[in-house]
Amino acid sequence: MIHIFLRFFMKKQHLSYKDKVGISCSICGIILNLFQFIVKMVVGSISGSIAVTADAIHNLSDMVSSAVTLLSFMLSGRKTEYIAGFLISVLLFITAIQTAKSSILKIITPEPLVFSLFSVVMLTFSIIVKMYMAAYYHHYGIMINSQALKVTSTDCLCDSIATIIAAGAIVAARFTQLNVDGFGGVAVSVFILVAACKAAKDSAKELLNGNL
Template sequence: MITFLSRFFIKDYKDYASPKVRQSYGMLCGAVGIALNIFLFLGKWLAGMLSGSIAITADAFNNLSDAGSSVITLVGFKLSGQKPDTEHPFGHGRMEYISGLLVSVAVLIMGFELIRSSIDKIRTPEPIECSPIIILVLAASILVKIYMYTYNRGIGHKIDSTAMQATAGDSLSDTAATSLVLLATIISQLTGLILDGWFGVLVGIFIFYTGITTMKDTIDPLLGQAPEKNLVEEIEEIVLAHPLVHGMHDLIVHDYGPGRLILSLHAEVPEHGDLLIIHDEIDNIEHELQDKLNCSATIHIDPIVTDNKEVNDMRTQIEEVTHNLDRRLSIHDFRMVEGPTHTNLIFDVAAPFECKLTNVEITNLLKERIRNMDDGNYCAVIQIDRVYF
């Protein structure tokens, strides 16, 4: 149905990278979710009233909260598409993450309330009624929720939407919840055992767990998570493909919402190169990053010595010393400054967050090893940079 509707309401509906197409898909899926969840609420509420089942009634109100979540998703996509303004110069893309967070909070509240009401039902069990209509309503609800999970997950993956992935997770939890309710109803009818409350607790725990999982997925980008490894590798591939660039470091990626990346990095270039030629090449790299990754890129130039054999040989030795300390460490911005009594070796060390050594430990260990080289003629001046990978 989503594919069918997208052909009528979304121009260039296959251009998933387009911000306008992303927004349109988010709003369309939100609107369809509202309609389907209201339909499910009415059917389950009626079934719950007829059967006297707390689990069915709670599941009905779960669908009503899902309709509210779909409203949040729709509004979130609408607001995230607003243009940058004076108060928000980087746009409103993070509203999509906020809407996903609100959906997760709604899921947590529903899970808690279902557990609470189910415990009351365990304490005071009441027989529940079962009829073909009730079975049909629950079975139809499961099929609808499976469909909603499928299209939210599929579209969410295509447009890289955390909010829609959260909605997909909510639909999956609803599928499991309704399946357990249906199972409890059938068992009660066949055996006379009143398992309504117990199954309600299981449903509530599953819903609560789903809420915690989806909340983490939406909180991480709001706090500022590390970029995906494949994105970092793609950035490196683009930058280092240019012959004038001998290395790159100090990469920073800011995520202001899907399709709103701002990145900066340092590019190592020959110190004796023509400044105008180098500047022109750096401009070309920035434009290439913007075109290929749909981002805003700023590159700082770091001049390095490339034609001095003594400096190059010493850089190789220091790289080996650094790798012997930890293979994940690397150096950049290497310089040699000779003095009357000793030579300063000035460089930065890139250390991933996974490296258990502290900055002070890395600095002291390297200084000690370098001090022991060549009768103590070298003195290390080290700056530690923590990097993503």
Template sequence: SAMIVIIGFELAKTSVEKILSPVPVAFSAPLAAVLVLSIAVKLWLCLFNRALGRKINSTTLLAAAEDSRNDIITTAAVLLAAVIEAVSGLSIDGFVGLAVSLFILYSGAKLAKETISPLLGEAASPELQARIVDYIRAQPKVLGYHDLMVHDYGPGQRFATIHVEMDSKEDPMRCHELIDDMERECLKSHNIHLVIHYDPVVTDDPELTRLHILVDSLLGEMDPRLKTHDFRMVPGGGHTNLIFDIAFPQDTKFTKQEIQDKLEEALRSQEGKVYHTVITFDPLAFNQESCEHQ
């Protein structure tokens, strides 16, 4: 992309010089034949690199295709200017070159943006997120998942982390083995370096389950996008602590403090008891495919 921009600047400079000091363009049949042959070869290279680049999702090959396309346009412009000057005597070589240089500069800047993004890390595509979630969801021991984060640096350089919930009564060694298997299979089948965080979940405490459902219901009345995970309870003498995370959308009309205050007031009103909430607010972007329990 840098070379394309440099070529664009050089062509613009040369074109301005030709506009200020026109130079006759030498034209002959052999020259035209060479230019046409050059266009044909560059066209083949452009189509080949573009097709292969799209097939393997290679920004390098797509950049090469862009470079070949720019060569085609530049060569065609030279040929066009030469033909027009030979036929009519009008010297438009500089103007045509300037127009082409502006197009090349635009395409170079666009390509630079597309090339830099994978180097810095891009947000995962919905398709990539769906592949990860569908795979995790299909595992028999997985009860839920949340906090999916994906960093896409291009083919072969995709990294993801996710929290996976499993029954706390399961053997930890067995859970660790299952997680290792999932990570290896995800790399093998989907070419994604996945790191899974194991979250044990209590499934045999009716009171905890009831309060979890109640809290989700109360939050849903404020904003249906507010979902909880990592829900825990610590009973006490004068009050009970409820500890959990919330997938928090940035555009909700409530502040974090308002959500916490409204929730504690609603719990006190419905339960007749004092509940203190200890809430971690997670960005909703990390939890778009989360908080689901099988």
């Protein structure tokens, strides 16, 4: 998929190679995260899983991050990247707190999860897509030495783990009496919180260094 965009942007002579790769990766990121968001919102509402819905919202913020990264590669401006990065981390922080709150409520008053093969198949597919994303961000991040792409690669890997936990809760609800969805939700919100803190730290550091 990324090669299609690369071939298209290679024709744009005024962009540097680094920017072309960055733009192609970011467009892929926007499309694939939008896909992740839609799939997980559907599965989240079918299964009644808070963990999957939280994961969906996080992927929506990933899509915004990709858009910001895209903008920074297009403008070749560091300042926009860091200021926007900081704003995203604030949004992530709010998402994490709200998810944690509703997950804890689910632990106190659990609601039954609805198991369906469709949900598990869709989640498995979205995990594979996220792992593919982690691989290409890692590959191109090293190739063009971009911190933004390398950080996104790590995030994609964490996202895969979060989705595995959320999918695991749905499967566990089917085959055991265990309702671990609330705990899954807490785990996902911890993942989001860690991502928020890391993004905030990185952006603030660069801004304070005056490295613009």
